[in-house]
Amino acid sequence: MIINIKQINFILLFCCSALVTYCQQKDNSVRDMFDEPANIVWVRNMDGNVNDLHPIRVSLGFDGNMYKGKLTILGENITFDLTGTMDRERLVLHEIDSQGLHTGYLIGILEDDRFTAQWWSTDMSRSADIRLMDKGLILLKEFKPQMAILEGLVASESFHCILLIESRGDISGTWQRQNECVRFIGQCDDALCNQISLVVSEGELSGTRFHFNREKDDAYKVNIEFNSGSQFGEVRIVHDVPVLHRAQTDYNFIIDFTYPDIVEGGFNIWIKDKFNSWFVDALEEVSKSSKIGPDNRWSMTATAWIDVFLSTDQLVSGLLTMYNPKKRIYDRQPFIYSIGESRELGLDELSKKDRDILSELQLNIHVDGIDPGEFKYPVLTKSGFFVCTKFDAIEGDHSTMVSYSAIEKVIKRKSFFTKLTE
Numbered sequence: 001m002i003i004n005i006k007q008i009n010f011i012l013l014f015c016c017s018a019l020v021t022y023c024q025q026k027d028n029s030v031r032d033m034f035d036e037p038a039n040i041v042w043v044r045n046m047d048g049n050v051n052d053l054h055p056i057r058v059s060l061g062f063d064g065n066m067y068k069g070k071l072t073i074l075g076e077n078i079t080f081d082l083t084g085t086m087d088r089e090r091l092v093l094h095e096i097d098s099q100g101l102h103t104g105y106l107i108g109i110l111e112d113d114r115f116t117a118q119w120w121s122t123d124m125s126r127s128a129d130i131r132l133m134d135k136g137l138i139l140l141k142e143f144k145p146q147m148a149i150l151e152g153l154v155a156s157e158s159f160h161c162i163l164l165i166e167s168r169g170d171i172s173g174t175w176q177r178q179n180e181c182v183r184f185i186g187q188c189d190d191a192l193c194n195q196i197s198l199v200v201s202e203g204e205l206s207g208t209r210f211h212f213n214r215e216k217d218d219a220y221k222v223n224i225e226f227n228s229g230s231q232f233g234e235v236r237i238v239h240d241v242p243v244l245h246r247a248q249t250d251y252n253f254i255i256d257f258t259y260p261d262i263v264e265g266g267f268n269i270w271i272k273d274k275f276n277s278w279f280v281d282a283l284e285e286v287s288k289s290s291k292i293g294p295d296n297r298w299s300m301t302a303t304a305w306i307d308v309f310l311s312t313d314q315l316v317s318g319l320l321t322m323y324n325p326k327k328r329i330y331d332r333q334p335f336i337y338s339i340g341e342s343r344e345l346g347l348d349e350l351s352k353k354d355r356d357i358l359s360e361l362q363l364n365i366h367v368d369g370i371d372p373g374e375f376k377y378p379v380l381t382k383s384g385f386f387v388c389t390k391f392d393a394i395e396g397d398h399s400t401m402v403s404y405s406a407i408e409k410v411i412k413r414k415s416f417f418t419k420l421t422e
Helices: 005-031 264-286 357-363 404-410 414-421
Strands: 042-050 054-062 067-073 078-087 090-096 102-110 114-120 127-134 146-154 157-167 170-177 180-188 195-200 209-216 219-226 229-249 253-260 300-311 315-324 329-338 343-345 377-380 385-388 399-402
Touching: 005 054, 005 067, 042 114, 054 127, 054 229, 067 090, 078 102, 090 114, 146 219, 146 300, 157 229, 157 253, 157 300, 170 195, 170 300, 180 399, 229 264, 253 264, 264 300, 264 315, 264 329, 300 377, 315 377, 329 377, 357 377, 357 385, 357 404
Parallel strands: 253 300
Antiparallel strands: 042 054, 042 127, 054 067, 067 078, 078 090, 090 102, 102 114, 114 127, 146 157, 146 229, 157 170, 170 180, 180 195, 195 209, 209 219, 219 229, 229 253, 300 315, 315 329, 329 343, 377 385, 385 399
C-alpha cells in the first residue's frame, strides 16, 4: 500500500485534531466544576504516582479563589473530585468520591511545574506520598530506582554498604563494619537522588546519620555524623542494578513489592516468582472488600520488601518481609541464593549432620528482656550471622550479631564462611 503526501498530511491533521479535542474534553470536565468557567485562570494536567509506585493523574483548575479538579487512578478507571484552597503556602484539597462522600485530603506544595503532597484519610490515621509533575514538562534526566553497592574510605576506616533505592522517599540498606552489620533507612533530598540522607536504625550506632552527595556518576562524598563528631570520605559505586516493582491500587487498597534485578544465576527470576506468589494471594485477600466511604478509602495496604545483606559474584543473602493481610501479620524469610548453582541454599546444607545452626545461634544470643528463641531469622553477612525477630508495624523488630567463630563447631562447610569474610 502506497501513501502519498496529501494522505500523510490528512492523517497528521486528523491526529492533531483528535489530540486537541481530547485535551479540551479533559479541561472541560474540570471547567464544568466551576460556577463561573469564564473566571478560570488556568487548568493544569499533572501525572505522577502514589508512593512512587502507583500511577495517577490530576487535572486541576484555579479561578483566583478556589482550586478544583479530578484525581484518576490510572488503569482502574476510578476518579475523585478535588476541591480546596491555599492555606498559607500549602494547598489543601478535599477528595470526594463518585457517591459524593468525603474520602480524604491532599495537602502539599504546588509549584510551577509540580505538586508534592500527602494524601490523608479523613480521620488523619492513614497517609500516602503523592508526587505529580506537569504533563508537558520535558525531563532530560529522570530518577531511576536502583540497588547500589558502595565501597571506599571514610576517615581511615574501610566503608562497605548496600543501598536499595526503591523510591525518592524510601531508601533502605545495610552498612557492613568489622564484626557488625546494621540497617539504615532514609530518603532522597532532591528529585534525581543525587543527595541522600540516611539514619542507622539499630545497634549501638542507632541514630548515626549519613549524608551522601553525588560528585560523579559513580561516586559520592560521604559525611557520617556520630555522637562524637563527624567523619568524611568518598565512596564509589562498584556495582549497581535496576530495582523493579509490581504494584496495584484501587479505591480500597494499595499493594506492591520491589526487588533488585540481579540477573546473575537467575536470581531475578527466583525472587520475582516468590514475590508474585505472595502478590496473588495478598491481592485476592484485599480485593474481598468493595465497600466505599471514608473508613474504607485506602484502608488496606499490603507491601513486601527485601533487605540485601550480601551480594557477591557467588551468592546473594538477605531477608524477605511480606505482609499477610489474612493473618494481619508480617511473614519473614531469610535466604541464601547461590549464583553458581542458580538455586536457594538451605541452612541445613551448611551444618553438620544432626546439628542445627539456628539453635546454636540462639544459644549465643544475649539481649536484655528478649527470649533468645524470638530470634528466628538468621541472615549471612561478611561479619557473621545477623539474626532478628519478627517484624511488627509499630514496634519494628530486634536484631543482634553472632560471629561465625561462635558456631564453628556446627558448621560443615568452613571454607564457605571463610570466603565471606575475605
